[in-house]
Amino acid sequence: xxxxxxxxxxxxxxxxxxxxxGFIIPLGNILAPLVVWLVKKDTMPFVDDQGKEALNFNITVxxxxxxxGLLTLILIGFLLLLVVxxxxxxxxxxxxxxxxxxxxxxxxxxxxxxx
Numbered sequence: 428x429x430x431x432x433x434x435x436x437x438x439x440x441x442x443x444x445x446x447x448x449g450f451i452i453p454l455g456n457i458l459a460p461l462v463v464w465l466v467k468k469d470t471m472p473f474v475d476d477q478g479k480e481a482l483n484f485n486i487t488v489x490x491x492x493x494x495x496g497l498l499t500l501i502l503i504g505f506l507l508l509l510v511v512x513x514x515x516x517x518x519x520x521x522x523x524x525x526x527x528x529x530x531x532x533x534x535x536x537x538x539x540x541x542x
Contacts, residue, residue, distance in 0.1 A: 439477035439526035484534040
C-alpha cells in the first residue's frame with residue numbers, strides 16, 4: 428500500500444468513529460461506516476480497508492447484541508449486553524486512534540462478512 432495521506436487517515440478514523448452515531452440513530456452503527464466506505468472506497472485504498480473493517484465489526488456487534496438481548500430471558504444476557512457494549516465503545520475508539528495514525532486496525536472476534 429502506498430503511503431497513507433492525512434486525508435485518508437482522517438477518513439479512516441471517521442469510518443470507525445462514525446459508528447458511535449448508533450447511540451442516537453438505530454442501526455447507525457452499521458449505516459454510518461457503510462456510507463463512508465461506499466463513498467470513499469474507490470478513491471482511497473486505506474479507507475476502503477478500514478471502512479470494511481469497521482462495517483464488519485459493527486455487523487458482528489449487532490449480531491452479538493441481538494443474541495445477548497435474547498439471552499436476557501435467562502439473565503446471562505444482561506451481563507453479555509454490558510460486555511458487548513463496553514467492548515464496542517473501547518475497540519471503536521482504539522480503531523479510530525490507530526486509523527488516524529495510519530495503522531490498519533484489525534478488530535478481534537470479527538466476522539469478515541464484507542470482503
